Amino acid sequence: MLIGFRLIEKRFDVVVVGAGILGVCIGYLLSRTFRGKILVLEREDMPAVHTSSRNTGVIHRPFYIDPDKKKLSAASAQKSYFLWLELARKFGLPWNPAGTLEIATTEEDVKALDRYGKWAALNGMKQDEFAIMDYMDLKNYDDSLNGYGAILSKTDTSVSFGNFTRKIMELAMEEGIQFIPDFAVTRIDEDGDAVNITGVRGDDPVLITANFLFNAAGGESLRLAHQLGLAGKYAVLHFRGDYWTLGDSFKTAVRHNLYSVPRHMKFPFLDPHLIIRHDGSMEIGPNAALVSGPYAYGEHVSRLSLAGKIVERPVYPKLKLISSPEFISLVRSEWKSSRSKEHMAARVRRFLPSLEDSHLDGRGISGVRNSLVDNNGFVAEAVIEKGSSSIHILNYNSPGATGAPAFAAHIIKLVSAGGFMNLDKRKTDSDHDIWVDLAGDL
Numbered sequence: 407m408l409i410g411f412r413l414i415e416k417r418f419d420v421v422v423v424g425a426g427i428l429g430v431c432i433g434y435l436l437s438r439t440f441r442g443k444i445l446v447l448e449r450e451d452m453p454a455v456h457t458s459s460r461n462t463g464v465i466h467r468p469f470y471i472d473p474d475k476k477k478l479s480a481a482s483a484q485k486s487y488f489l490w491l492e493l494a495r496k497f498g499l500p501w502n503p504a505g506t507l508e509i510a511t512t513e514e515d516v517k518a519l520d521r522y523g524k525w526a527a528l529n530g531m532k533q534d535e536f537a538i539m540d541y542m543d544l545k546n547y548d549d550s551l552n553g554y555g556a557i558l559s560k561t562d563t564s565v566s567f568g569n570f571t572r573k574i575m576e577l578a579m580e581e582g583i584q585f586i587p588d589f590a591v592t593r594i595d596e597d598g599d600a601v602n603i604t605g606v607r608g609d610d611p612v613l614i615t616a617n618f619l620f621n622a623a624g625g626e627s628l629r630l631a632h633q634l635g636l637a638g639k640y641a642v643l644h645f646r647g648d649y650w651t652l653g654d655s656f657k658t659a660v661r662h663n664l665y666s667v668p669r670h671m672k673f674p675f676l677d678p679h680l681i682i683r684h685d686g687s688m689e690i691g692p693n694a695a696l697v698s699g700p701y702a703y704g705e706h707v708s709r710l711s712l713a714g715k716i717v718e719r720p721v722y723p724k725l726k727l728i729s730s731p732e733f734i735s736l737v738r739s740e741w742k743s744s745r746s747k748e749h750m751a752a753r754v755r756r757f758l759p760s761l762e763d764s765h766l767d768g769r770g771i772s773g774v775r776n777s778l779v780d781n782n783g784f785v786a787e788a789v790i791e792k793g794s795s796s797i798h799i800l801n802y803n804s805p806g807a808t809g810a811p812a813f814a815a816h817i818i819k820l821v822s823a824g825g826f827m828n829l830d831k832r833k834t835d836s837d838h839d840i841w842v843d844l845a846g847d848l
Contacts, residue, residue: 418584420827421603421616422446423591423630425453427571427807428799429622431814434574437581439818440827445614446578447589447605449626453575456701457624458807459568460773462681464506464663465490466805467559469526469536476787478816482809484530487561489811490570499569500684506562508665509544509553509757515667516540522557535561550659552759553666562663564684567807594619594630594796601795618826620817621798625700625776631798636791640778640800641723644700647692648744649681649770650751656688656765658758666757678743678753689770690754690761693743694736703772723779775803788813790820797821 419442422433430453433446450456465487471480494501510516523538539547539556547558579585589612591605601619605612621630625644631637664680681689727733742749747766755761778785778801789800799817806813821827 417600418443418445418614418616420444420618420620421601421614422620422622423594423603424448424622424624424627425450425571425575425585425587426456426622426624427454427458427567427810428624428802428814429620430454430571430575430578431810432620432622432817433583434578434581435811435814435818437578437583442617442827443584444582445584445586445616446575447591447603447614448585448587449590451587452572453585453587454568454571457773457775458571459566460703460771461567461804461807462663463564463566463683464504464681464808465563465565466506466808467526467531467535467561468529468805469522469531469557469559470508471525471529471805472521473525473528478813479787479805479809480525480529482812482816483805485812486809490563490565490808493570493573494565497573499573500564500566502564502682502684502686503561504564504682505662506559506665507551507556507662508559508667509551509556511553511666511756513554516555518667519555519557526557526559531559531561535559548659548661550758550760551664552757558662564663564682566684591623591626591630594621594633596634596794596796599795601793617795618821619793619796620821621796622802624802625774627798627800627802628776628778631791631793631800634793634796634798636793636798637789637800639720639723639780640785640789641720641780643724643727643777643779644697644702645694645740645775645777646697646702646744646772647694647775648772649689649691650747650766651768651770652680652688652690652765653767655767656761658760660758664758678750680754680758690750690766691743691770692773693740693750694775695740695744696737697774700774700776702774723781723783726781727779727783777801777803790817792820792824795826 420436422429425446425448433444436444466483468480468483473480510519519538526536537558541554544551544553544556589605589607591603593604595602601616603614621627623630628637628642663682666677668676678691748763751761751763751766778789785801788802791798
């Protein structure tokens with residue numbers, strides 16, 4: 407079995423696959439609560455290269471999350487906000503409390519604003535953290551905006567999740583975690599009470615053995631779970647979101663991130679919005695263009711590569727979805743926004759009439775959302791699958807970065823409750839104990 411492989415260690419207690427924001431939070435929390443040899447593997451040369459750095463960069467407060475349908479996401483977002491604030495203050499990380507204004511662009515959307523106000527309170531936001539505006543309130547607040555009302559989430563904050571992730575990895579390594587970059591995991595196998603992880607680093611095939619594995623590989627997580635015979639009813643579709651930068655010619659009094667109430671509620675995509683980045687720059691986007699894989703950031707995606715993705719097993723959930731006229735119409739519209747800044751600008755003018763095509767002066771960030779589908783369509787919540795010596799986090803999407811620390815604590819508690827590891831909540835002289843406190847119930 408070992409022929410051709412280089413054995414890095416006889417055995418690790420825990421291996422985390424994926425050094426995105428969730429995997430790094432899991433690793434760091436383990437370093438603070440579990441005594442054992444911990445390894446984090448990453449396919450790139452540093453943490454947070456993909457989705458963790460290719461997102462809106464907004465710490466979202468949970469005003470728009472239904473606490474009945476997405477209780478874990480709402481609780482994770484609420485608890486994690488205070489940890490991000492503490493880290494930013496302690497280490498001088500960018501923190502721009504720009505706030506978010508979500509606008510009702512139709513009369514029907516006003517009902518959503520009322521729901522948001524109730525959800526905000528139920529999810530733990532204080533009354534002075536948000537405000538509901540009717541038509542006149544919105545006009546008096548900013549007459550450049552067009553809508554029937556809005557909700558203002560005052561504590562939504564623009565940050566660099568990539569910077570946060572890399573700082574947390576530094577802290578984890580100070581606590582003794584080992585980190586191996588440039589390691590592409592090709593296969594995982596459970597063998598009794600062990601997990602064998604095979605992969606490639608450079609040109610070298612490598613075998614690593616662990617007592618337990620956390621699969622936090624983002625766009626690759628379902629592939630790895632399928633190798634263990636898990637999550638067989640799920641397939642994954644990849645959607646690229648493209649942003650356009652706003653140049654100096656765009657003069658506005660806008661002080662907040664601008665969103666609109668989503669039109670396609672059964673699909674997990676937001677309409678384009680205006681984002682104020684942590685450095686004060688502005689971008690418009692994203693769309694949701696169907697692409698062939700988790701790293702398809704380039705503009706051109708062939709029909710052949712998409713067809714190949716569709717016929718990967720399981721096929722039925724994808725075929726059912728692409729037979730939906732509403733979904734096909736959405737895909738076509740989203741591709742237009744990817745190719746044409748004029749189309750993107752026109753979508754945003756519904757609530758920001760002063761935006762002109764010429765204000766979009768170049769390509770901004772592009773990221774890929776990896777969305778699970780089953781026979782009922784898109785899966786709304788994160789999915790957690792358990793193997794005999796592993797746990798797999800699938801479909802961990804927005805507001806994933808926002809809630810990563812608390813969600814990581816939840817995952818570790820599940821593993822500990824299953825008897826796979828004993829957490830001792832060990833304290834150190836450092837003042838990062840707010841992390842250990844996350845071990846409380848969500």
